[in-house]
Amino acid sequence: MTNTSVLGGTRAEELDAAIARWKDEKGGLLPIMQQAQDICGCLNEDVQRYISEKTGHPLTTVYGIATFYSQFTLMPRGKYTVGMCMGTACYVRGGANVFTALQKATQVEPGQTTEDGLFTLEAMRCIGCCGLAPAMMVNGEVYGRLTPDDIPGIIEKYRKEG
Numbered sequence: 001m002t003n004t005s006v007l008g009g010t011r012a013e014e015l016d017a018a019i020a021r022w023k024d025e026k027g028g029l030l031p032i033m034q035q036a037q038d039i040c041g042c043l044n045e046d047v048q049r050y051i052s053e054k055t056g057h058p059l060t061t062v063y064g065i066a067t068f069y070s071q072f073t074l075m076p077r078g079k080y081t082v083g084m085c086m087g088t089a090c091y092v093r094g095g096a097n098v099f100t101a102l103q104k105a106t107q108v109e110p111g112q113t114t115e116d117g118l119f120t121l122e123a124m125r126c127i128g129c130c131g132l133a134p135a136m137m138v139n140g141e142v143y144g145r146l147t148p149d150d151i152p153g154i155i156e157k158y159r160k161e162g
């Protein structure tokens with residue numbers, strides 16, 4: 001059964017076009033799955049089944065690729081991805097406390113998305129700005145030298161932007 005919130009109407013048509021484009025190419029499953037994620041926002045079970053049925057690749061193969069590559073996500077992501085660095089420099093400068101504040105402000109655990117679809121919370125490896133530790137990124141925008149007290153205001157700012 002197809003989940004229309006993720007794969008319905010024009011999305012299915014777009015995905016069909018991507019499948020038709022790559023189906024018979026060697027190694028074509030990967031670009032199909034990338035397109036599917038771009039179109040649907042994630043590779044949940046319904047999307048995986050759809051790809052499997054349309055391409056003839058076993059569901060286990062599709063699932064294996066979806067879980068192997070870190071660029072794929074099995075659940076819909078929020079509008080804002082909040083990635084807290086859990087690298088060593090950030091950790092020793094209090095990153096864990098900042099992360100706790102993030103979980104409190106968003107009310108979700110790492111890897112989860114808020115019910116309103118705004119935030120997906122992630123624990124990341126070093127994001128390459130250790131001089132700003134502890135640091136996090138929101139959709140690629142870096143926030144550094146964070147304290148737990150900074151977090152509610154930052155989250156609120158994005159909530160207001162909606």
Ligand code: FES
Nearest residue numbers: 085087090126129
């Ligand atoms: S360890 Fe956090 S940015 Fe490098």
